[in-house]
Amino acid sequence: MATAAAAGSKRGGARGRKALVAVLDNEANISAGKAAAQAADLSASSAQKKAKRAPARTKAAVAASAVVDDVAELQGMLERLRLEKEKAEEMVRERDEVIRKKEEEIETKEKEQGRLQAELRKVQRAKEFKPTVSLPLVKSLLEKDQDADDKGKKKKGKGKAGPERKKPCPAYVLWLKDQWTEVKEENPEADFKEVSSTLGTKWKALSAEEKQPYEERYRQEKEAYLQVVGQEKREAEAMKLLEEQQMQWTAKELLDQYLKFRQEAEEEGDSKKGKRKNSKKDKDPSKPKQPMSAYFVYSQERRAALVAEKKNVPEIGKITGEEWKNMTEAQKAPYEKVARKQKEEYQKQMEVYKQKKIEEAASLEKEEEEHKKIMKQEALQLLKKKEKADNIIKKTKENRQKKKQENADPNRPKRPASSFLLFSKEARKQLLEERPGINNSSLNALISVKWKELSGEERQAWNAKAAPAMAAYKKEMEEYTKAQSSSD
DNA sequence: TCCTGACCGCCTTGGAATTC
DNA sequence: GAATTCCAAGGCGGTCAGGA
Numbered sequence: 419m420a421t422a423a424a425a426g427s428k429r430g431g432a433r434g435r436k437a438l439v440a441v442l443d444n445e446a447n448i449s450a451g452k453a454a455a456q457a458a459d460l461s462a463s464s465a466q467k468k469a470k471r472a473p474a475r476t477k478a479a480v481a482a483s484a485v486v487d488d489v490a491e492l493q494g495m496l497e498r499l500r501l502e503k504e505k506a507e508e509m510v511r512e513r514d515e516v517i518r519k520k521e522e523e524i525e526t527k528e529k530e531q532g533r534l535q536a537e538l539r540k541v542q543r544a545k546e547f548k549p550t551v552s553l554p555l556v557k558s559l560l561e562k563d564q565d566a567d568d569k570g571k572k573k574k575g576k577g578k579a580g581p582e583r584k585k586p587c588p589a590y591v592l593w594l595k596d597q598w599t600e601v602k603e604e605n606p607e608a609d610f611k612e613v614s615s616t617l618g619t620k621w622k623a624l625s626a627e628e629k630q631p632y633e634e635r636y637r638q639e640k641e642a643y644l645q646v647v648g649q650e651k652r653e654a655e656a657m658k659l660l661e662e663q664q665m666q667w668t669a670k671e672l673l674d675q676y677l678k679f680r681q682e683a684e685e686e687g688d689s690k691k692g693k694r695k696n697s698k699k700d701k702d703p704s705k706p707k708q709p710m711s712a713y714f715v716y717s718q719e720r721r722a723a724l725v726a727e728k729k730n731v732p733e734i735g736k737i738t739g740e741e742w743k744n745m746t747e748a749q750k751a752p753y754e755k756v757a758r759k760q761k762e763e764y765q766k767q768m769e770v771y772k773q774k775k776i777e778e779a780a781s782l783e784k785e786e787e788e789h790k791k792i793m794k795q796e797a798l799q800l801l802k803k804k805e806k807a808d809n810i811i812k813k814t815k816e817n818r819q820k821k822k823q824e825n826a827d828p829n830r831p832k833r834p835a836s837s838f839l840l841f842s843k844e845a846r847k848q849l850l851e852e853r854p855g856i857n858n859s860s861l862n863a864l865i866s867v868k869w870k871e872l873s874g875e876e877r878q879a880w881n882a883k884a885a886p887a888m889a890a891y892k893k894e895m896e897e898y899t900k901a902q903s904s905s906d
Numbered sequence: 907t908c909c910t911g912a913c914c915g916c917c918t919t920g921g922a923a924t925t926c
Numbered sequence: 927g928a929a930t931t932c933c934a935a936g937g938c939g940g941t942c943a944g945g946a
Contacts, residue, residue: 725937730937738917
């Protein structure tokens with residue numbers, strides 16, 4: 419009885435409580451009934467006994483005495499019953515309290531479960547974050563170029579700069595090429611070492627005038643080469659600049675997307691809504707569908723009849739699977755023929771599809787190439803702008819420096835450290851002890867954070883520390899200005 | 907609370923596609 | 927090349943979210 423009441427849910431608990439009260443009331447009533455019956459029995463027997471004990475007394479006196487005794491006994495009985503009832507009521511109250519506590523416990527647990535489920539949904543959603551931001555085009559192009567260069571290096575060995583970039587041949591090599599065949603024709607038996615040695619001696623013996631055309635050719639080749647390399651270097655620099663710009667944009671976009679995603683996930687988690695969209699892989703709609711197997715052809719044919727027999731999908735699957743297993747090769751043959759035909763058709767369609775894909779890829783590559791050219795152009799323009807801006811900044815700095823040097827006066831009072839600088843000095847010392855090896859920019863950032871975290875009173879204290887020096891500086895400056903104006 | 911729409915599971919075999 | 931995974935068909939019923 420008590421177990422059933424405690425184990426129930428809210429409704430169950432209430433039902434249990436009612437049942438418990440009813441049972442206890444019933445028990446109390448039974449006890450009261452029993453007591454009354456016992457009282458009646460007792461009163462009857464005692465009257466009989468008393469009648470036997472007092473034969474000398476008058477009948478009236480005996481009766482009166484018996485009634486008094488009965489009343490006293492009944493009162494005692496009633497008192498006991500009252501106490502029992504109170505006890506029973508107390509038990510009911512205790513049970514009620516236990517039930518109430520259990521109900522509260524269940525409610526708390528349900529709330530906690532709900533909260534955990536919402537958390538779980540949020541975490542699951544966070545796993546699904548798929549940014550749509552693609553790698554900056556410039557970067558991907560640079561990486562492709564890098565790959566191509568690496569492949570080129572692998573194929574052609576170390577030191578080769580690339581397929582189209584050939585280092586200029588020195589004058590001697592140019593001359594050597596001219597002379598090699600000649601020497602070889604003169605000495606067909608001579609091996610590589612011998613020919614080289616002969617030509618080396620000959621080269622040393624050549625006059626400056628004889629070497630001059632080769633030197634000139636080398637100079638021209640070298641110039642052209644340096645021009646190409648310089649242009650490539652410049653383009654690379656420009657592309658890097660553009661890449662940095664694009665990377666910044668991408669990072670920002672990515673952050674925006676992630677924040678938006680997080681917000682949506684939080685909202686969904688809170689409102690118990692989880693999207694299941696896009697769970698399937700993105701399929702190419704133009705891709706031909708896979709052909710049906712022989713079994714599928716059969717299954718499809720059988721379906722109509724089985725559906726008419728009111729069979730559901732899983733049942734149909736089981737039945738057709740079983741039937742297929744028991745069929746002979748001859749029985750399967752027509753379905754296999756259909757499947758073969760479908761497969762052939764599929765293969766034909768796939769051929770067309772694959773060809774289409776190849777063409778698309780080629781077209782994409784062409785497009786990419788054009789885009790690359792545009793990018794290069796844009797990058798160069800960007801580089802020009804940057805150089806212009808850098809030049810302006812450089813000149814401004816130089817001018818300022820020049821002016822400063824011109825105006826520099828050793829007698830001018832030096833501005834004292836501000837409250838922040840005083841704080842910074844101390845904080846720096848402390849932070850360096852706490853985090854040895856920390857870089858300066860991080861350190862400065864930390865100092866700034868610490869400064870901002872200071873309370874009004876703390877900041878006041880630092881201001882007070884800086885104040886005397888600042889007052890002195892102001893005074894000195896006033897005097898200095900006066901002196902300056904009088905000298906002018 | 908009801909309605910609607912989207913999505914998924916059910917179940918099978920065998921071949922294609924992909925991964926290791 | 928072996929192992930694994932995915933996909934093809936059918937339609938009903940269940941679940942869930944969002945809106946009225």
